[in-house]
Amino acid sequence: MSSFLKIGIVCYPTFGGSGVVATELGKALAEKGHEIHFITYSQPVRLGGVRKNVRYHEVNVSDYPLFLYPPYELVLASKMVDVAKYEKLDLLHVHYAIPHASAAITAKQVLAEEGIHLPVVTTLHGTDITLLGKDASFEPVISFAINKSDAVTAVSQSLRLDTYKLFGINREIEVIPNFIRLERQDGRANHELRAEYAEPDEKVLVHISNFRPVKRIHEVVEIFAGIRKEIKSKLIMVGDGPERSRAEQFCREHGLCDDVTFLGNVKNPMEILSIADLFILPSESESFGLSALEAMAHGVPVISTNTGGLPEVNRHGVTGMMSPVGDVEDMIRNSVYVLSDSTRYERFRQKAYDRAREFTMERILPMYEQIYNQVLQWA
Numbered sequence: 001m002s003s004f005l006k007i008g009i010v011c012y013p014t015f016g017g018s019g020v021v022a023t024e025l026g027k028a029l030a031e032k033g034h035e036i037h038f039i040t041y042s043q044p045v046r047l048g049g050v051r052k053n054v055r056y057h058e059v060n061v062s063d064y065p066l067f068l069y070p071p072y073e074l075v076l077a078s079k080m081v082d083v084a085k086y087e088k089l090d091l092l093h094v095h096y097a098i099p100h101a102s103a104a105i106t107a108k109q110v111l112a113e114e115g116i117h118l119p120v121v122t123t124l125h126g127t128d129i130t131l132l133g134k135d136a137s138f139e140p141v142i143s144f145a146i147n148k149s150d151a152v153t154a155v156s157q158s159l160r161l162d163t164y165k166l167f168g169i170n171r172e173i174e175v176i177p178n179f180i181r182l183e184r185q186d187g188r189a190n191h192e193l194r195a196e197y198a199e200p201d202e203k204v205l206v207h208i209s210n211f212r213p214v215k216r217i218h219e220v221v222e223i224f225a226g227i228r229k230e231i232k233s234k235l236i237m238v239g240d241g242p243e244r245s246r247a248e249q250f251c252r253e254h255g256l257c258d259d260v261t262f263l264g265n266v267k268n269p270m271e272i273l274s275i276a277d278l279f280i281l282p283s284e285s286e287s288f289g290l291s292a293l294e295a296m297a298h299g300v301p302v303i304s305t306n307t308g309g310l311p312e313v314n315r316h317g318v319t320g321m322m323s324p325v326g327d328v329e330d331m332i333r334n335s336v337y338v339l340s341d342s343t344r345y346e347r348f349r350q351k352a353y354d355r356a357r358e359f360t361m362e363r364i365l366p367m368y369e370q371i372y373n374q375v376l377q378w379a
Helices: 017-031 071-086 097-113 136-148 157-166 187-195 215-226 245-253 289-294 328-339 342-359 361-376
Strands: 006-010 035-040 054-059 091-096 120-124 151-154 203-208 233-238 259-265 278-281 302-305 318-322
Touching: 006 017, 006 071, 006 097, 017 035, 017 054, 017 091, 017 120, 035 071, 035 187, 035 215, 054 259, 071 097, 091 097, 091 233, 091 361, 097 136, 097 187, 120 136, 120 157, 120 361, 151 157, 151 361, 157 259, 203 289, 215 233, 215 245, 215 278, 245 259, 278 289, 278 328, 289 302, 289 342, 302 328, 318 328, 328 342
Parallel strands: 006 035, 006 091, 035 054, 091 120, 120 151, 203 233, 203 278, 233 259, 278 302, 302 318
Antiparallel strands: none
């Protein structure tokens, strides 16, 4: 077996956490010499330009009159078969159970008929389990896809336990947490960027997400409104989605428009995190909380709920503060507590950065490589 592998990576190419993790993982593997083939319906947003050892294969779905909805899963499975055969892939690493793992198992079975064994590694990220797990109609397919994968990982212990609780799983799931790249910041550039959004005596609060209902976007601006009464501050909202209009309406009704900036989707949100003083994440559920970890990598304390995998990342009273879901007043108090004392704040800031160092790419990448080697040895 060659020390360098040909790996097919299947993911959502969007701004969501699973797509970000899958893309950054592929880039890091390519930098180590592995040949990476991304298979998805558009180029991943975090991929950037041309990269050594990286290939991209687009899944094109035609609008067939026979189907009420485009048959993406079938076309994706066919594309996996094509890429695996002609690029001679060693394995597939798929992110998300539906439709990626289920399509990969179909592709694996098609290839087996031709005498080709293609191991499938499935990584579970969150809503593929916590959201779809509440819909009984998905249970048989998700359970089948997970059980038939050659290896399965989850991004947090919380998600691992949820998967066993919600589905009929009869195999081991290994926890491999999400990761970040620690990058040196340009202090002068950060100062100039910060000046575009806030005065020197104002704090910069940031939220980043896909603005789905589970993120409780309206509470972000409610929390900010409470903080603003006691501490001069500005709020930057990064992302877009169905809850954006509700949050914007709240700002208009409460006279916050001059102090809240909605940036929409940003390809490099790290630039905004580099000028943040506090990160706010009042989610109803988070399987891991990648955006919180990215904030901590910039030394930004996190105000979050204590749900799902967040306690595995954000440590209450150390890297930030946590509150029960929906307790806006407690999150306001916690925010003021963190920001109101400079010595205390610097302690939070340093601990947040130190915690982020435990989730670096250098620590996590070998865990995935070990999984790859295991499934290839079993073959």
